[in-house]
Amino acid sequence: MNESRVFLAKAQQKSADEIHRLKIQKAIATYDIKVKSTKNRQFYDWQKARKKAAQIKDDALANLPDLLLQFEENTSKNGTHVLWAENALQARQHIRDIIKKHHAEKIVKSKSMTTEEIELNEFLDEMGVENWESDLGEFIVQLANEKPYHIVTPAMHKSQAEIAELFSRKLGIPATGSAEELTMAARAALRQTFVTADIGITGANFIIADTGAIVMTENEGNGRLCMACPKVHIAIVGIEKMLPRLSDLALFLPLLATSGTGQQLSCYNSIIRGPKAANEADGPEKMVVILLDNRRSEIYAQDKFRHVLRCLRCGACLNACPVFRTVGGHTYGTAYQGPIGSVLTPHLRGMKNWSHLAHASSLCGACSDVCPVDIDLHHLLLENRWQAEKEKTTPFIWQIAIKIWAWLHTNRLLLQFVRPILKLGIAIIKPVLPAKKKRRLPQLAKKSFAQMWTTAATKSPKKDAISHG
Ligand code: SF4
Known part of the structure; x- marks a missing residue:
């Protein structure tokens, strides 16, 4: 089955799953309330704040090649080693080389969508290296042998009871645990991992050109432990995560x-400028930053799409999207879900x-409205449709169908002629279709707009007055 068919099959199944929808609606409703009140408290003018952020990111993108070199120079001065990866394969090879060089057998990771993008977990499994996710949500989906469901909340689709049952099976705790007990069980399971791991792998939310620092922002402290406890710290970062100044x-x-x-x-919130200095007690002895391109340069080269590289991976557009809320994160089959x-x-x-x-969008624009860096997501989705059409990746049958549709709808007389034939066709086909497909047949109005217009115009007293006037 191709990806599009897989998507449709999963979407059909998930959108009919009421329990799944209730779980997601509950999680997003809680999120919505928190975001609304925080926006009002934290920002005097949210719209101005996001326009300012968009402008800073655009300036950074305009100077990206220079800023990347500035970052490399400054972070190298701090003792960090910088590697460049043109694609996912090269990034994985860099990581494999570091693992081999340090004879590493155990790795602890913090949440990083960039590592999902390069399918690092699968690669580490193939290498036979022990690999532990330390973010609670990621730890849950790793135990469940699943992919993250959402870029910020990977286990959003799991209820507390489901997590308790999972922990009971995998960690041997009673299946009746409260949220606190479950968190403590994960903590107990992971604590030793931080101190026994040979390498810690993290992402970074930002890289800062003027100080050569990487920045991690998180809520559990596991990213900080991944960075500080093992002897080697690898941070893998998309090249677009650039901010020019620490003050940004x-x-x-x-x-x-x-x-x-x-x-x-x-x-x-950790600002990491390099490995442990000679006079410091804690921190990694070696730090490597891998700057990942993986086709970002191709996006960068397209004027219409460049601004999508402003993205902070905050997940707000997923939460706002009616399609994501209905079909869920796993349906997309990708590292990045939603709009x-x-x-x-x-x-x-x-x-x-x-x-x-x-096409997994109603084009309602809710995603663009909530984006904190003002990315015009729904118009970019339209642009993707247009590009797909230009590249002829739309299935042939659809191309023909759309051409016929356009031809009919730009010719009123022809449409009026075809209408009764369509009605007859639907009346003949409908009784023999299975119930599931019947609902999908278009409902033709009893009268066409042109017919209704003619009737209304004939009855209109105004028209009489005009014609007799
Ligand atoms: S809302 Fe904007 S910044 Fe956040 S994940 Fe979506 S596109 Fe990225």
């Missing part, structure tokens, strides 16, 4: 926390297999 964080940290989780600021995933994935993984995601 004053806007971006609260902006990301507000849109991501409805907090004024996340609990742990941002539907815009990005065809460019990261090829229009041919992923152009169908551009």
Whole structure:
């Protein structure tokens, strides 16, 4: 089955799953309340704040090649080693080389969508390296042998009872645990991992050109432990995560926390400038930053799409999207779900297999409205549809159907002629279709607009007055 068919099959199944929908609606309703009140408390003018953030990101993108070199120079001065990865394969090879060089057998990871993008977990499994996710949500989906459901809340689709049952099976605790007991069980299982792991792998929310620092913002402190406890720290970061100045964080940290989780600021914000210095007791002995391109340069080169690289991966557009809320995160089959995933994935993984995601949208624009960096997501989805059409990745049968539709709807007389034939066709086909497909048949109005207009115009007293006047 191709990706588009898989998407449709999963979407059909998930949208009919009422329990799934209730869980997601409950989670997003809580999020919505928090975000609304935090936006009002944290920002005097939210619209101005996001326009300012968009402008800073655009300036950073305009100077991205220079800023990346500036970052490399400054972070190297701090003792960090910088590696460049053109694609996912190269990024994985860099990580494999580091693992081999340090004879590493155990890795602890913090949540990072970039590692999902390069399918690092599967690669580490193939290498036979022990690999532990330390973010609670990621830990849950790892135990369940699933992919993250949402870019910020990976286990959003699981109820407390389901997590308790999972922990009972995998960690041997009673299946009646409260939220606190479940969290403590995960903590107990992971605590030793931080101190026994050979390498810690993290992402980064921002990289800062003027100081050569990477910035991690999180709520559990696990990212900080991944970075500080093992002897080697690898941070894998998309090249678009650039901010020119350390002072830009004053806007971006609260902006990301507000849109991501409805907090004024996340609990742990780490600015990491390099490995442990000679006079420091804690921290990694070696730090490597892998700067990942993976087709971002191709997006960068397209004027219409460049601004999608402003994305902070806050997840707000997923929560706002009626399609995501109905079909759920796993249906997308990609590292990035929801509107941002539907815009990005065809460019990261090829229009041919992923152009169908551009149609996973009602084009209501709710995603663009909530985006903290003002990305025009719904118009970019339209642009993806247009590109898919240009590249002829739309299935042939659809291309023909759309051409016929356009031909009919631009010719009123022809449409009036075809209408009764269509009505007759539907009347003949409908009784023999299975019940599921019957609902999908278009309902033709009893009278066409032209017929209704003629009738109304004939009855209108105004028309009489005009014609007799
Ligand atoms: S596109 Fe905007 S709303 Fe969506 S994840 Fe990125 S920053 Fe957040």
